[in-house]
Amino acid sequence: MLKGHQSWIFENRPVILATGTVVGPDEGQGPISEDFDIVHGDMTLGQKTWEKAEKALLEEAAQRALDNAGLTGGQVQFYIGGDLMNQIISNTFAARTLNMPYLGIFGACSTSMEGLALAAQLVDSGAAHYAMSGTCSHNCTAEKQFRYPTEYGSQKPPTAQYTVTGAAAAVLGRSGDGPVVTSATIGRIVDMGIKDPFNMGAAMAPAAVDTIQAHCRDLGREPGYYDLIVTGDLATVGYNIANELFKKHKFPIEQTTYNDCGLIIYDVDKQSVQAGGSGCACSATVTYAHLLKRIKNGELKRILVVATGALLSPLSFQQGESIPCIAHAVSIESGGLYA
Amino acid sequence: MLKGHQSWIFENRPVILATGTVVGPDEGQGPISEDFDIVHGDMTLGQKTWEKAEKALLEEAAQRALDNAGLTGGQVQFYIGGDLMNQIISNTFAARTLNMPYLGIFGACSTSMEGLALAAQLVDSGAAHYAMSGTCSHNCTAEKQFRYPTEYGSQKPPTAQYTVTGAAAAVLGRSGDGPVVTSATIGRIVDMGIKDPFNMGAAMAPAAVDTIQAHCRDLGREPGYYDLIVTGDLATVGYNIANELFKKHKFPIEQTTYNDCGLIIYDVDKQSVQAGGSGCACSATVTYAHLLKRIKNGELKRILVVATGALLSPLSFQQGESIPCIAHAVSIESGGLYA
Numbered sequence: 001m002l003k004g005h006q007s008w009i010f011e012n013r014p015v016i017l018a019t020g021t022v023v024g025p026d027e028g029q030g031p032i033s034e035d036f037d038i039v040h041g042d043m044t045l046g047q048k049t050w051e052k053a054e055k056a057l058l059e060e061a062a063q064r065a066l067d068n069a070g071l072t073g074g075q076v077q078f079y080i081g082g083d084l085m086n087q088i089i090s091n092t093f094a095a096r097t098l099n100m101p102y103l104g105i106f107g108a109c110s111t112s113m114e115g116l117a118l119a120a121q122l123v124d125s126g127a128a129h130y131a132m133s134g135t136c137s138h139n140c141t142a143e144k145q146f147r148y149p150t151e152y153g154s155q156k157p158p159t160a161q162y163t164v165t166g167a168a169a170a171v172l173g174r175s176g177d178g179p180v181v182t183s184a185t186i187g188r189i190v191d192m193g194i195k196d197p198f199n200m201g202a203a204m205a206p207a208a209v210d211t212i213q214a215h216c217r218d219l220g221r222e223p224g225y226y227d228l229i230v231t232g233d234l235a236t237v238g239y240n241i242a243n244e245l246f247k248k249h250k251f252p253i254e255q256t257t258y259n260d261c262g263l264i265i266y267d268v269d270k271q272s273v274q275a276g277g278s279g280c281a282c283s284a285t286v287t288y289a290h291l292l293k294r295i296k297n298g299e300l301k302r303i304l305v306v307a308t309g310a311l312l313s314p315l316s317f318q319q320g321e322s323i324p325c326i327a328h329a330v331s332i333e334s335g336g337l338y339a
Numbered sequence: 340m341l342k343g344h345q346s347w348i349f350e351n352r353p354v355i356l357a358t359g360t361v362v363g364p365d366e367g368q369g370p371i372s373e374d375f376d377i378v379h380g381d382m383t384l385g386q387k388t389w390e391k392a393e394k395a396l397l398e399e400a401a402q403r404a405l406d407n408a409g410l411t412g413g414q415v416q417f418y419i420g421g422d423l424m425n426q427i428i429s430n431t432f433a434a435r436t437l438n439m440p441y442l443g444i445f446g447a448c449s450t451s452m453e454g455l456a457l458a459a460q461l462v463d464s465g466a467a468h469y470a471m472s473g474t475c476s477h478n479c480t481a482e483k484q485f486r487y488p489t490e491y492g493s494q495k496p497p498t499a500q501y502t503v504t505g506a507a508a509a510v511l512g513r514s515g516d517g518p519v520v521t522s523a524t525i526g527r528i529v530d531m532g533i534k535d536p537f538n539m540g541a542a543m544a545p546a547a548v549d550t551i552q553a554h555c556r557d558l559g560r561e562p563g564y565y566d567l568i569v570t571g572d573l574a575t576v577g578y579n580i581a582n583e584l585f586k587k588h589k590f591p592i593e594q595t596t597y598n599d600c601g602l603i604i605y606d607v608d609k610q611s612v613q614a615g616g617s618g619c620a621c622s623a624t625v626t627y628a629h630l631l632k633r634i635k636n637g638e639l640k641r642i643l644v645v646a647t648g649a650l651l652s653p654l655s656f657q658q659g660e661s662i663p664c665i666a667h668a669v670s671i672e673s674g675g676l677y678a
Contacts, residue, residue, distance in 0.1 A: 001465040006416060006440040077345060078525060086425040087652035096528040096663045101345040101454060103525060104445040104650070104665075106427050114442060118457075125464035126340040126452050127347050186417060186442060189435040206401055276408050311443070313426035319388055324435045326443075 002216025006111050006186050014123040014172045015179040015335055017071075017115070017130075019288035020064025022057050024139070026273070027285065028264045028283035031294030033287040036166075037064050043140060043165055049091065054138035054255055057167035058094040059082075062134050065169040069130075073098050076171065077194035078130040080112040080118050083136050084163075086145065090136050100132070109204075109233050111135045112284035113328040116170060120330070123172045134169030135317030137279030139166075146197065146314060159199040161235045162273035164265060166281035168288040179295045180335040182302075182330065189311070191324040196316055197310075199264075201215075202236025204308040207325035208234060209245040212306055216251075216328045224255030226331070229301045230291065232307035235262035235276030261286035261305075283307040287332075295334050302333045308339035340502035343557025345525050353462040353511045354674055356410075356469075358627035359403030361396050363504030365612070366624065369605045373536070373547045374628040375505075381549050382479060382504055390424065390582060396506035396620075397422075397433040401473050403510040408469075410436050415510065416467040418455050421450040422475050422500075423617050425484065427473050429642040438441035439471070446574050448543075449526070449648030451623035452667040455509060456523035459669070462511045463520075466540065475506030476618030485653060486535070498538040500574045501612035507627040518634045519674040520607045521641075524554035528650070530663040536649075536656055540577025540601075540614055543647040545666035547573060548584040551645055554668045556592075563594030565670070569630065571622035574601035574615030600625035600644075622646040624666035628670075634673050641672045 002007045021036045028039035038060060051263040058081070066073060079090040079100040088104050095102040107114040115133035122128040138148050142163040148154045172181065190207035208231045216223060223229060234242055239260045246253040261283040262276035287305050294300045306329040312321070342348045360375045367378035377399060386392040397420070405412060418437055420430040421444040434441040446453040461467040481502040487493045501588035511520065529546040547570045562568060570652050573581055578599045579599060585592040600622045601615035626644050633639045645668040650658070 002416060002467055051654060051658065077341060082443075082445060084426075085652070086654065087447065087650060088425075089650070089655045092528065092663050093655070093660070096530055097526060099526050101525040102665060104421075105456070106445045108426065117464060120463070121464070121466055124665050125460070125466065127460055127464065128341055160354070179552065186440040188430065188438060189439050191435055208349040292474040311426060311428070311431040313424070314426045315390060315413045315425065316428045316432070321432070326441060 006214055007218035008121055008184045009188050010120050010181055010183060012174060013022045013123045013182060014120045014175045015180050017171045017173045017176045017178050018065050018068035019170045019292060020061040020068060020166045021285045021289040022061045023265035023285055024164055024286055027164060027166055027265055030127040032290045033266060035293050045161055050138055050140040053275045054090045054136055054141050055093045056138040056271045058090055058134055059097050061167035062094060062169040062259045065171050067172040070181060070201055071171060073100050076100055076130040076132050078122060078131045079105055080105060081114045081134040082106045084108060084142055101304060107282050107326060108309030109310050110307040110326050110328045111280045113305055113307035113330045116330050117328055120181040120184060124176055130171060132171050135280040135284045136167035137163050137281040139163045139165045144280060156274055157198050158274055159237050160274045161200055161262060161276055161278035162231055163279035164277045164282040166285045167283035168281060170288055178335055179292055179332050181330060182333050183331045185211055185218060187327045188213040189324045191322050193322045195322050200278060200310045201234045202241055203323040205234050205238040205327045206245060207327040208308045209242055211327040211329050213251055223253055224253055226256050226302045226304045228303045230305055231260045231279040233262040234260045235306060236268060237275050239263060304329055304331045344650055345553055346557035347460055347523045349463040349520055349522060351463045351513060352521060353459045354515045354519050355573040356467055356512045356517050357404050357407035358509045358631060359400040360386035360507045360624045360628040361505055362624055365673045366503060366505055371603060371629045372438060374632050386512055389479040389577055390479055393429045393475055393480050397429055397473055397475040400506035401433060401437055401460055401508040404510050408510040410469060410510060413469050414665050415439055415469040416440055417439045417461060417470045419444060419454045421445045422472040422482055423447060427656045446665060447650050448617060448619050449646040449665050450619045451669045452644055452646035452669045454478060455669050456667055458511045460519040462513055469510060469512045471508055471510050473508030473617040474623045476500045476502050476620040478504045481618060495613055496537050497613055498576050498600060499538055499613045500542050500615055500617035502618035503621040505624045506622060507623035509627055516633055518671050521672050522558060522670045524550055524557060525552040526667050527667045528663045530661050532659050532661045535557045536651060537588045538576060539617060539649045540573045541580055542662040543649055543664045544573050544577040544580035545584060546666040547645050547647045548581055550666040550668050561594055562592055565595050565641045565643045567596045567642045569644055570599045572601040573599045573647060576614050577605060578602060610675050641671045643668055
């Protein structure tokens with residue numbers, strides 16, 4: 001139910017029954033590689049095109065999530081998903097394979113938490129017994145669509161980010177064993193006039209700060225309520241800007257640990273990833289593989305995941321528009337009964 | 340709450356408090372032109388690009404819906420919208436102007452009813468006091484993105500459809516004066532292997548039939564429960580195929596009146612629109628302007644709007660994929676107290 005202006009409290013505490021996470025070779029060489037269900041050594045996955053490879057990543061993640069939940073696709077009422085591709089074809093073609101009623105969404109890299117928030121809302125309100133949310137991204141499809149095909153070998157500035165190759169899906173249910181989704185805050189568009197698509201982190205940081213502050217205001221919470229607040233893919237540049245904004249707004253972020261998924265998935269100093277990770281799969285794979293494991297281990301009890309999205313298109317950029325950004329936040333808490 | 344496998348019953352009967360509908364010159368020469376709030380004689384709306392014109396259409400429709408509801412943007416919790424443009428930029432940039440918490444969705448031309456279903460679900464379950472759903476399309480942006488710029492003057496086969504230039508938005512609330520949203524059915528992907536993007540109606544018809552049958556099965560209803568069942572944009576070719584499929588499945592569609600928004604918005608015999616209308620704005624403008632007026636007039640008591648979407652992308656087509664289709668159905672009933 002609604003809490004404050006733009007947040008939901010999930011009183012029935014929907015359970016994340018299972019997840020599936022699949023990544024590519026770069027993510028497999030990063031610091032959290034052991035947490036993923038499947039690591040591919042080949043970015044093509046044996047497919048003829050990058051786009052078909054991205055779809056295959058998502059199909060694997062969704063199937064793994066179903067298997068881990070002990071459910072068949074026919075038992076899950078709704079699949080909610082989106083991705084960066086024009087007309088979100090990766091999710092649509094995967095939804096064709098999954099054969100579930102399908103709600104397509106688009107929030108660029110904020111899609112992961114937009115989908116989890118909606119899935120939790122449906123389960124919490126009794127509109128679904130089970131709902132699945134998923135997303136994916138692929139370094140080569142994103143580079144090809146938004147910048148240049150990687151085969152061109154064009155150079156990028158150090159503020160640019162590296163799109164995660166991967167997919168992740170989560171199955172939610174009304175009851176069961178697993179971490180629980182307790183609240184969500186839906187973001188507004190924040191656009192500070194930045195026009196440089198090689199500096200998405202700077203563009204997205206104000207949106208993340210806006211949503212985190214709205215979340216705390218709506219729920220009457222201090223940031224210290226959480227053991228960890230983690231943004232989606234601000235990477236080095238955006239993470240530093242977010243910290244400056246918190247300071248400027250006198251928001252006591254120091255009460256908690258603040259990190260960014262784009263800095264967790266790669267070793268930014270050692271891997272060739274410019275400022276860090278980005279892409280729909282960045283926050284999704286880090287949350288579902290790494291952070292949920294830390295909740296189950298007892299290392300974390302309450303986290304707030306704030307997925308950030310840069311909602312530009314190549315055409316809006318060409319027409320001189322700035323980059324509208326958004327961030328959606330979902331809180332996940334320890335639910336008990338872990339193996 | 341969930342009813343059957345893929346449907347929702349809205350027990351609190353969310354009210355469509357107000358709508359805003361805006362169209363271009365071709366729609367203004369069609370048979371229902373008097374029902375629209377605003378008819379533009381100029382497809383550019385005085386904007387520099389077709390894309391900016393499409394965004395302006397949506398901004399006008401949303402503002403008109405708010406004005407008609409007597410609400411300000413700050414009173415509406417969530418804006419839910421999407422469109423055909425890559426990265427749904429028309430909705431994102433309009434949401435920047437509206438400054439409301441924003442849930443981006445994508446269902447191609449099924450977006451209208453995906454958005455209305457989600458908005459109704461949020462209001463019904465207490466996750467929003469007020470929610471707005473909107474969508475838009477523009478003939479020249481769609482032709483440019485999916486086929487050829489209209490300036491090329493390329494020819495189209497008679498099975499092709501004509502994308503509606505327009506936008507529509509609806510504001511939903513928990514109580515008030517207006518027609519009510521009583522149920523929704525979320526569709527599955529149906530793909531019969533059709534690959535011709537100049538014959539979307541044929542590709543989408545089986546998805547529409549699948550969702551209408553699922554709706555009746557889930558709710559234990561005969562089609563005769565409705566005074567009118569209307570598909571989104573099957574146009575002549577798809578409408579005839581849907582009728583054939585109903586006959587083949589022995590589904591008693593003859594109990595009700597069955598029509599298609601793509602055949603309502605234009606005079607298909609007299610206007611140069613090939614098989615009929617299509618685009619996100621087709622079902623949205625026909626429903627919010629024309630059909631709601633007929634409900635308020637007492638001509639119709641219960642209708643089922645089944646918006647259909649062809650979820651291909653130019654790239655999926657180029658890679659030899661067939662066209663995955665979907666349809667989402669929403670029932671709207673007379674709520675009383677009309678002026």
